[in-house]
Each structure stands twice: as structure tokens, then as C-alpha cells.
Amino acid sequence: MEELKAKILKEGKVLGNGILKVDSFINHQVDPMLMDICGKEFARRFAGVGATKVLTAEISGIAPALTTAIHLGLPVVYARKTKPITMPDQVYLTLAPSHTKGRMVELIISPEHLQKGERVLIIDDFLASGATILGLVRLAETAGAEIVGIGALIEKNFEGGREALKKVGVQVESLAVIASLDNDTITFAE
Amino acid sequence: MEELKAKILKEGKVLGNGILKVDSFINHQVDPMLMDICGKEFARRFAGVGATKVLTAEISGIAPALTTAIHLGLPVVYARKTKPITMPDQVYLTLAPSHTKGRMVELIISPEHLQKGERVLIIDDFLASGATILGLVRLAETAGAEIVGIGALIEKNFEGGREALKKVGVQVESLAVIASLDNDTITFAE
Numbered sequence: 001m002e003e004l005k006a007k008i009l010k011e012g013k014v015l016g017n018g019i020l021k022v023d024s025f026i027n028h029q030v031d032p033m034l035m036d037i038c039g040k041e042f043a044r045r046f047a048g049v050g051a052t053k054v055l056t057a058e059i060s061g062i063a064p065a066l067t068t069a070i071h072l073g074l075p076v077v078y079a080r081k082t083k084p085i086t087m088p089d090q091v092y093l094t095l096a097p098s099h100t101k102g103r104m105v106e107l108i109i110s111p112e113h114l115q116k117g118e119r120v121l122i123i124d125d126f127l128a129s130g131a132t133i134l135g136l137v138r139l140a141e142t143a144g145a146e147i148v149g150i151g152a153l154i155e156k157n158f159e160g161g162r163e164a165l166k167k168v169g170v171q172v173e174s175l176a177v178i179a180s181l182d183n184d185t186i187t188f189a190e
Numbered sequence: 191m192e193e194l195k196a197k198i199l200k201e202g203k204v205l206g207n208g209i210l211k212v213d214s215f216i217n218h219q220v221d222p223m224l225m226d227i228c229g230k231e232f233a234r235r236f237a238g239v240g241a242t243k244v245l246t247a248e249i250s251g252i253a254p255a256l257t258t259a260i261h262l263g264l265p266v267v268y269a270r271k272t273k274p275i276t277m278p279d280q281v282y283l284t285l286a287p288s289h290t291k292g293r294m295v296e297l298i299i300s301p302e303h304l305q306k307g308e309r310v311l312i313i314d315d316f317l318a319s320g321a322t323i324l325g326l327v328r329l330a331e332t333a334g335a336e337i338v339g340i341g342a343l344i345e346k347n348f349e350g351g352r353e354a355l356k357k358v359g360v361q362v363e364s365l366a367v368i369a370s371l372d373n374d375t376i377t378f379a380e
Contacts, residue, residue: 015275015276028268029265029266029267030265032259062220062256066222070222070225073222075219085205086217101275112214
């Protein structure tokens with residue numbers, strides 16, 4: 001999507017080690033107008049999949065998942081990384097490696113808010129190795145829900161995520177696909 | 191605001207110890223339509239304060255802050271509770287007690303995204319003791335920014351937050367004010 005790519009080129013910073021810093025418009029400061037048009041675009045691309053719920057992981061997935069959910073008119077659930085005291089004792093929990101934290105993180109969903117038969121559209125900020133998204137897939141499948149689509153704002157296609165998601169067998173959409181961050185330069189895929 | 195009050199009465203659960211569970215529409219599952227109309231209402235109430243930025247704290251503040259920012263056409267910054275590796279070494283950091291976590295949490299903002307002269311509208315999910323919001327006030331003031339308004343979705347007026355915020359000297363708006371959670375019953379203020 002051109003608006004997102006233009007913003008990445010203007011404000012994204014390559015930090016080395018495959019990390020793209022986008023905290024002026026996604027991860028710390030958020031550009032709400034950009035998130036709104038990204039959500040609208042996800043809603044357009046996934047209009048036909050029959051989703052009943054949008055699923056994401058806290059924290060950075062919340063903004064794009066929320067705007068997508070607004071445009072689809074669906075509830076959104078964000079997996080928690082620490083269990084709040086308001087959550088029941090029995091939860092769905094899985095572990096996923098965090099690229100930016102350098103360790104495993106927990107992904108936790110309350111059975112109250114993800115149930116058998118739901119049709120789940122996963123939306124996240126990044127598709128890199130796919131590990132976080134696959135964690136969300138495991139949680140949804142454990143709940144007896146069906147994944148019907150996966151969307152990411154930014155895909156780093158050199159980290160293998162799209163390949164790893166093939167086994168899920170659903171439509172995968174990224175709004176900006178980065179082919180390389182070598183030499184501190186952001187290169188988009190064709 | 192009637193829509194929010196109706197949702198609280200329908201789905202909110204009193205857990206005891208002054209805790210109101212709202213994780214079916216704010217804290218875990220989010221009702222995007224409700225968040226959108228709450229954001230629109232905050233935008234209406236704070237239309238005249240001349241804000242240049244919306245500020246909140248991760249995680250539960252993100253949804254209402256984002257929809258408010260969409261309706262005001264302003265960027266939003268969410269204070270982080272752990273410092274990501276993409277953040278510079280020098281940050282603004284303060285500590286605030288977390289009611290639902292039972293311990294102190296860090297609130298961290300990068301100097302890149304909160305600067306001298308900015309006019310900050312704080313939006314959060316709850317106004318209880320006011321401790322988190324006062325933490326955000328300290329961070330903004332340290333950055334040389336000015337607070338121009340404070341909004342919360344839900345105020346628990348028996349926890350003293352509004353009194354604690356008086357010293358900030360700005361307009362404080364809550365969309366639903368709860369006077370009591372005694373006897374597992376949600377009672378709104380007049």
C-alpha cells in the first residue's frame with residue numbers, strides 16, 4: 001500500500017540485525033490516520049472470508065487490529081503477554097519467541113473471548129519469522145476456532161514468515177513487503 | 191455517556207476489592223464500535239483545548255486513545271511499560287503503582303516523541319486513584335510539554351482520582367462515573 005510504504009521510507013530506521021524501527025508511527029507514537037486507512041485496506045482485502053472476530057497480540061498489533069475491526073464491524077481480541085488478575089484461572093496459553101525482546105513471551109487468551117466455531121482474522125504489525133502469528137494460530141485452534149485470514153502491516157520477506165504460515169492454508173496479506181534491510185537501506189519487494 | 195454505561199451494566203463484572211472487570215469490551219476483547227463512539231465523544235469534549243498530541247499508557251489505554259486521536263486528527267503516543275530495544279538509551283521514565291498488578295510499573299516515553307511545547311491530551315481507560323495518569327503528567331512535564339486535558343472512559347469516584355488530578359488544573363472528563371461497587375452492584379454517580 002503506497003501510503004504505508006511512503007511512511008516507512010520517510011520515517012523507518014534500520015537498526016541492524018534485521019530490525020526496522022517504526023516507532024514514530026506504529027510502535028510507540030501511532031499515526032492514527034495511517035492506521036485507519038490500513039485498517040480499511042485490510043477490511044477490503046478480507047471482506048470475503050467471513051470472519052467473526054479479529055485477533056492480535058498486545059501491544060503493537062492493537063492499533064491496526066482495532067481499525068480493521070472498526071471497518072469490518074467485528075469485535076477484536078488481543079492476546080495478553082501477562083495474565084491480568086481479572087482473567088480466569090483456566091486460560092489458553094502458548095509461548096512464542098520475541099525478536100525484539102530476545103526471549104520467549106507468553107501469549108494468553110481467556111476462553112471467555114475465543115470460542116469454538118469462531119472464524120478468526122489475525123492482524124499484526126509485523127510478519128517476520130511468523131512465530132507470533134503461529135502462536136496466535138495455535139491458541140485459536142486450541143479454542144476450536146478456525147483461522148480465515150492473516151494480515152500484517154509490514155512483512156520482512158527474508159525472514160521466512162510467509163513460508164512458515166503456508167501450513168495454515170489461508171489468505172495472507174501484507175501492506176508493505178520489505179525484501180532487504182542490507183546496508184541500512186529499505187528495499188521493498190516488487 | 192449512555193452507550194458506555196449500558197455496556198458496563200450489561201457486561202461489567204464486580205470482582206471485589208474495587209475491581210471492575212470490563213475485559214469483554216475494553217481490556218482483552220475490545221468493542222471497536224463502542225471505542226469509536228467514545229473517541230468521538232472525547233474529541234467533542236476536548237475540541238477547544240488546542241491539543242497537539244494524545245498521550246496514553248499501554249495497554250488498555252491504546253484503544254480509546256487511538257479512536258480519540260482519529261477523531262481529533264492528532265498523533266497518539268503510548269507510554270511503554272518495558273523499554274523496547276528500538277528505543278534510545280536516554281528516555282523519560284517514571285514509576286506508578288498498578289492497581290491490577292499490585293506493584294509499581296514503569297512508564298517510559300522516548301524524547302523523540304514528546305517534546306517541549308507540545309499540548310498533551312491524556313486519555314486512559316480508567317480513572318481510579320489517578321496514579322497512572324499522574325505518572326503520564328510527570329513524564330509530559332519533564333519533557334516540557336503542557337497538559338491541556340484528561341479523559342477516562344470509566345471513573346471510580348470513590349478512589350480519589352479526580353481530587354488527585356486537581357493540581358494539574360485542566361478539564362477532566364469521564365464518560366461513565368461509578369459511585370460504588372459495594373455488594374457486587376455497579377452504581378453510577380448522578
